[in-house]
Amino acid sequence: xxxxxxxxxxxxxxxxxxxxxxxxxxxxxxxxxxxxxxxxxxxxxxxxxxxxxxxxxxxxxxxxxxxxxxxxxxxxxxxxxxxxxxxxxxxxxxxxxxxxxxxxxxxxxxxxxxxxxxxxxxxxxxxxxxxxxxxxxxxxxxxxxxxxxxxxxxxxxxxxxxxxxxxxxxxxxxxxxxxxxxxxxxxxxxxxxxxxxxxxxxxxxxxxxxxxxxxxxxxxxxxxxxxxxxxxxxxxxxxxxxxxxxxxxxxxxxxxxxxxxxxxxxxxxxxxxxxxxxxxxxxxxxxxxxxxxxxxxxxxxxxxxxxxxxxxxxxxxxxxxxxxxxxxxxxxxxxxxxxxxxxxxxxxxxxxxxxxxxxxxxxxxxxxxxxxxxxxxxxxxxxxxxxxxxxxxxxxxxxxxxxxxxxxxxxxxxxxxxxxxxxxxxxxxxxxxxxxxxxxxxxxxxxxxxxxxxxxxxxxxxxxxxxxxx
Amino acid sequence: xxxxxxxxxxxxxxxxxxxxxxxxxxxxxxxxxxxxxxxxxxxxxxxxxxxxxxxxxxxxxxxxxxxxxxxxxxxxxxxxxxxxxxxxxxxxxxxxxxxxxxxxxxxxxxxxxxxxxxxxxxxxxxxxxxxxxxxxxxxxxxxxxxxxxxxxxxxxxxxxxxxxxxxxxxxxxxxxxxxxxxxxxxxxxxxxxxxxxxxxxxxxxxxxxxxxxxxxxxxxxxxxxxxxxxxxxxxxxxxxxxxxxxxxxxxxxxxxxxxxxxxxxxxxxxxxxxxxxxxxxxxxxxxxxxxxxxxxxxxxxxxxxxxxxxxxxxxxxxxxxxxxxxxxxxxxxxxxxxxxxxxxxxxxxxxxxxxxxxxxxxxxxxxxxxxxxxxxxxxxxxxxxxxxxxxxxxxxxxxxxxxxxxxxxxxxxxxxxxxxxxxxxxxxxxxxxxxxxxxxxxxxxxxxxxxxxxxxxxxxxxxxxxxxxx
Numbered sequence: 021x022x023x024x025x026x027x028x029x030x031x032x033x034x035x036x037x038x039x040x041x042x043x044x045x046x047x048x049x050x051x052x053x054x055x056x057x058x059x060x061x062x063x064x065x066x067x068x069x070x071x072x073x074x075x076x077x078x079x080x081x082x083x084x085x086x087x088x089x090x091x092x093x094x095x096x097x098x099x100x101x102x103x104x105x106x107x108x109x110x111x112x113x114x115x116x117x118x119x120x121x122x123x124x125x126x127x128x129x130x131x132x133x134x135x136x137x138x139x140x141x142x143x144x145x146x147x148x149x150x151x152x153x154x155x156x157x158x159x160x161x162x163x164x165x166x167x168x169x170x171x172x173x174x175x176x177x178x179x180x181x182x183x184x185x186x187x188x189x190x191x192x193x194x195x196x197x198x199x200x201x202x203x204x205x206x207x208x209x210x211x212x213x214x215x216x217x218x219x220x221x222x223x224x225x226x227x228x229x230x231x232x233x234x235x236x237x238x239x240x241x242x243x244x245x246x247x248x249x250x251x252x253x254x255x256x257x258x259x260x261x262x263x264x265x266x267x268x269x270x271x272x273x274x275x276x277x278x279x280x281x282x283x284x285x286x287x288x289x290x291x292x293x294x295x296x297x298x299x300x301x302x303x304x305x306x307x308x309x310x311x312x313x314x315x316x317x318x319x320x321x322x323x324x325x326x327x328x329x330x331x332x333x334x335x336x337x338x339x340x341x342x343x344x345x346x347x348x349x350x351x352x353x354x355x356x357x358x359x360x361x362x363x364x365x366x367x368x369x370x371x372x373x374x375x376x377x378x379x380x381x382x383x384x385x386x387x388x389x390x391x392x393x394x395x396x397x398x399x400x401x402x403x404x405x406x407x408x409x410x411x412x413x414x415x416x417x418x419x420x421x422x423x424x425x426x427x428x429x430x431x432x433x434x435x436x437x438x439x440x441x442x443x444x445x446x447x448x449x450x451x452x453x454x455x456x457x458x459x460x461x462x463x464x465x466x467x468x469x470x471x472x473x474x475x476x477x478x479x480x481x482x483x484x485x486x487x488x489x490x
Numbered sequence: 491x492x493x494x495x496x497x498x499x500x501x502x503x504x505x506x507x508x509x510x511x512x513x514x515x516x517x518x519x520x521x522x523x524x525x526x527x528x529x530x531x532x533x534x535x536x537x538x539x540x541x542x543x544x545x546x547x548x549x550x551x552x553x554x555x556x557x558x559x560x561x562x563x564x565x566x567x568x569x570x571x572x573x574x575x576x577x578x579x580x581x582x583x584x585x586x587x588x589x590x591x592x593x594x595x596x597x598x599x600x601x602x603x604x605x606x607x608x609x610x611x612x613x614x615x616x617x618x619x620x621x622x623x624x625x626x627x628x629x630x631x632x633x634x635x636x637x638x639x640x641x642x643x644x645x646x647x648x649x650x651x652x653x654x655x656x657x658x659x660x661x662x663x664x665x666x667x668x669x670x671x672x673x674x675x676x677x678x679x680x681x682x683x684x685x686x687x688x689x690x691x692x693x694x695x696x697x698x699x700x701x702x703x704x705x706x707x708x709x710x711x712x713x714x715x716x717x718x719x720x721x722x723x724x725x726x727x728x729x730x731x732x733x734x735x736x737x738x739x740x741x742x743x744x745x746x747x748x749x750x751x752x753x754x755x756x757x758x759x760x761x762x763x764x765x766x767x768x769x770x771x772x773x774x775x776x777x778x779x780x781x782x783x784x785x786x787x788x789x790x791x792x793x794x795x796x797x798x799x800x801x802x803x804x805x806x807x808x809x810x811x812x813x814x815x816x817x818x819x820x821x822x823x824x825x826x827x828x829x830x831x832x833x834x835x836x837x838x839x840x841x842x843x844x845x846x847x848x849x850x851x852x853x854x855x856x857x858x859x860x861x862x863x864x865x866x867x868x869x870x871x872x873x874x875x876x877x878x879x880x881x882x883x884x885x886x887x888x889x890x891x892x893x894x895x896x897x898x899x900x901x902x903x904x905x906x907x908x909x910x911x912x913x914x915x916x917x918x919x920x921x922x923x924x925x926x927x928x929x930x931x932x933x934x935x936x937x938x939x940x941x942x943x944x945x946x947x948x949x950x951x952x953x954x955x956x957x958x959x960x
Contacts, residue, residue, distance in 0.1 A: 137740050137849035160744075180689045191687050193696065194664065209936040215845040216877045217661050218914035219650040219700055220921055220932055221958060222940045226663065226696030230689055247746040270607050274630075276717040276783075278748070313746075314794075320786055375685040379607035407686045444688035451690055462690055466679040469947070470692045476946035477939070488691060 145174025581922025615644025845917025
C-alpha cells in the first residue's frame with residue numbers, strides 16, 4: 021500500500037486574500053457577520069478531543085441567496101468555507117485548519133412544505149430533527165433518523181448520520197430524496213425531483229450525502245417521512261455473553277422480524293448504569309428492543325424475539341407496549357451517556373464508532389474490550405447491533421498527553437480491527453479530521469477516485485478543506 | 491433554460507486508432523474475441539426502437555483481469571467500450587454509436603460467496619437474478635429485486651433497476667452494498683467494505699449504481715439478501731376509477747401496511763388481458779397486491795388493505811395465502827406483456843416508464859391515457875403504484891415513419907408531464923440513448939455537474955460513449 025499524497029496544503033490558501041475576503045463578507049453582511057473571539061470559538065466548539073482551529077469570521081446566512089453570495093465571494097478570493105450546523109460532530113468537521121469563513125446555517129431553519137400524501141417534507145438545513153418532529157406531530161407522520169444529539173438535518177445529511185433505528189428505517193442515505201445544493205462556484209443545483217425513485221443520471225443526492233461539506237452546501241433537503249406507528253413496544257433482556265447477545269441479534273434479523281431498534285450494552289456500560297441510576301440490572305451484556313406496528317404485530321414480534329432470546333440464554337425477556345413501562349425498560353439506554361461520565365467525572369468523553377458485518381460484531385467488540393483492559397482504558401460500549409455498528413465512549417483526561425497518546429493508538433487499533441473484519445472505521449460519525457488516516461487502509465485507491473471527484477467539484481479546494489482526506 | 495453543450499463528438503474517436511485497438515484485442519484474446527456480423531448484431535439487439543449501432547468487436551471476458559486488460563488497451567487507443575449483460579435494456583444502452591469494443595460480461599457468472607449470517611452475497615456481474623435465486627434456494631434467503639426480464643445483476647446495478655417489489659425492498663441503489671469496479675484507466679477499486687452502513691467518504695457505490703457503464707465496469711457486486719417470507723399472500727381488487735385505485739394505494743402506504751407489491755393495471759390493460767387470457771375481470775382499473783410475513787401478519791395486512799379498498803369503492807377484494815390460488819389471482823400480471831402483443835400482433839412493443847410523487851400518479855396516468863386517445867396510440871399501462879412509477883407499452887409499427895414520429899412526440903410529452911409533476915422521465919429503465927434529451931429539463935444545471943464527474947472519471951470518454959448525456 022503506497023502512502024497517500026496529501027490533498028491539502030497551507031500554500032493553497034493565501035492569508036492576504038483570505039483577509040480581503042473576510043473584509044468583503046463583513047461589509048456585505050453587516051450584522052449577519054461576526055469575528056468576535058467568543059463567536060469564533062463557538063463555531064469550532066465540537067464534542068471532540070481535536071484542538072479548536074478558528075475560522076476568520078462567521079456569517080449567519082438566512083437564505084439560499086445568502087449562501088450563494090458567500091460562496092461566490094469565497095470562490096473569488098479562494099477562501100475556505102466551513103459549514104456549521106449545531107456543532108455536534110465528534111470528528112472535527114467544523115474546525116477551520118486553513119482559516120476562512122464559518123457559514124452558520126442555523127437561521128435557515130424553516131420547514132418549507134409537508135407533502136402528506138407523498139410522505140415527504142422539504143426543509144432548510146438548519147432545521148433540527150426535534151424541531152421537525154414537533155412540527156409533524158399533528159400530521160401522524162414522523163422523521164425517524166435519530167443520531168442522539170438534536171442535530172441539524174443539514175449536518176445529519178452531510179455526515180450520513182443514522183442512529184438507533186437505522187436497522188428499520190435506514191440511514192440518511194436512504195431518507196434524503198433530493199437536495200438543493202450550492203456548489204463551489206456558487207451555482208444552485210437540485211440533485212433530483214420528488215419521485216420516490218429515479219434512474220435519471222448519476223445519483224448526485226447520494227454523492228452529496230456524507231460528503232461532509234467538501235462538495236457543496238445544501239440549502240433545501242427533501243426527506244422521507246413515515247406514519248407514526250400505531251403501537252410501540254419496548255423490550256429488555258440480559259445474556260450470558262457478548263456472543264450470545266449478538267447471535268440472538270443475527271437470528272432476529274435473519275428471521276425477518278422487523279425490529280425498529282435493537283441496542284446492545286456491554287458489561288461495563290451496564291455496570292455504569294447500575295451505579296449511576298441505582299438500578300440492579302443483571303451484570304451481563306444487555307439488549308434493548310423496540311418494535312413498531314399494530315397491537316398484534318408488535319405482540320407477535322416480541323414473542324418471536326423472546327423465543328430467539330431464550331434459545332441464546334437470554335434471561336427473563338421483558339416487554340411492554342405501555343408507554344410508561346417502556347420508558348422504564350429503556351431508561352438504561354437514555355442514561356448511558358451520563359452514566360459513563362459518572363464513572364470518571366473529571367474525564368472527557370471521546371466517542372468513536374466503527375461498523376462491521378454483523379457476523380463479526382461479537383469478535384470486534386470482544387477484541388476491543390480486551391484491548392481496553394490490556395491498555396488500561398475505560399470505554400463502555402453501546403452498539404446499534406442490528407447494523408453491526410458500535411460506539412466506545414472513552415473516558416480521557418484531555419490534559420494528559422500520555423492519555424491522549426494511549427487514546428490515539430487505541431483508535432488506530434480499533435479502526436484497523438474493523439477494517440480487517442471487512443468493516444469501516446466509521447459507521448455514522450464520519451471522517452472529518454479524526455479518521456482521515458484510516459481511509460487509505462479501508463478503501464485503497466478508491467480514495468484517489470474520491471479526490472478526483474473532489475477536484476472536479478471544487479478545483480480551488482475551498483469547501484471545508486482539511487476534512488475527509490489527508 | 492440554456493441549451494445543452496454536447497459531451498460526445500465523432501472527432502473524439504479516431505477510426506484508425508479504434509481499428510488498431512480492435513486488432514490488438516483480437517490478438518490478445520483469440521477465441522474470446524469475435525467480430526462476426528451476427529455476434530456484433532446480437533450485442534446491439536436490445537428491446538428498443540432505437541436503431542442498432544454495431545461495435546467493431548466483441549470480447550467475452552472471463553475474469554476481472556480480462557476486464558482490466560481490455561480497458562487498459564482501450565484506454566491506450568482511446569477506443570469506446572460498451573458493457574453488455576443480457577441486452578434487455580429498453581433505451582439503447584448497449585448500442586455502439588462511435589464503434590469500439592462490446593465487452594460481454596456473461597461468462598463472469600459466478601456466485602462467489604454467500605454470507606448467510608450477514609445476509610449478503612458477492613456475485614460476478616454476469617450472474618442473472620434467476621440464477622442467483624435458484625442458487626440461494628437452500629439457504630432460506632432470496633434477492634428480491636425483479637425488473638421483469640431475467641436481467642444480469644451487473645446490468646441491473648448499472649441502470650439502477652427495480653421492479654414490482656421495490657415498494658418493500660427498495661431498488662438496486664438500496665441493495666448494492668459494495669462494488670469492485672474497473673475504472674477507465676484500468677485500475678481496480680472497491681467502493682466499500684461489507685458493513686451494512688458506513689460514513690467513510692463519498693458514496694462511490696451509489697455513484698456507480700445507475701451510471702450506465704459510463705464511469706466504470708463492475709467486476710464484483712455485493713448484494714443484500716432477505717429471508718424468504720414465511721407466508722406470501724396475494725390479492726386482487728377492481729376500482730371504479732384510476733383515482734380511486736391510486737387513492738387506495740396512497741392510504742395503504744400512509745397506513746404503514748408493508749405491502750410487498752402493489753401493481754396497478756389500467757382499463758386498456760385489463761381489457762387486453764380478458765381478451766388474451768379468456769378471463770372476465772371487471773373492465774375497470776385493477777390493483778394486484780402481495781403481502782409478505784407470518785401467517786397472522788399477512789392476514790392482518792390483507793384485512794387492513796381490504797378495508798381501505800372498500801373505502802375507495804374497491805369491488806370484492808379477494809386474497810389468499812394459498813400458492814396456487816395466488817398464482818391464479820396474479821395471472822393477469824404475468825400475462826400483461828403477451829396480452830399487449832395480442833392487441834396488435836404485427837406491432838412492436840415499445841415500453842417506456844416515468845415516475846412521479848404518488849399524489850400525482852393518478853393525474854399523470856389519466857393525462858397520459860387521454861393523450862394516447864387523442865393521438866390514436868395504443869398503450870396499456872401497468873404501474874408499480876406504491877412508488878408512483880408506471881409503464882406504457884406502446885404498440886408501434888417500427889417500419890412506419892409516421893408512427894415512429896407520433897411515438898417520439900408522445901414520449902416527449904409523457905416525459906415532460908412527469909417532470910412538470912415534480913417527477914422523473916425514468917423511474918427504472920435508465921436514460922441510455924432514448925431519454926438523454928429530457929435530462930436538462932428534469933435536472934437543469936445538475937447535468938453539467940454530472941458531466942464534470944464523468945470527465946473526472948473518464949477524460950478520454952471511452953466508457954459507453956453516447957449514453958446518458960447528449
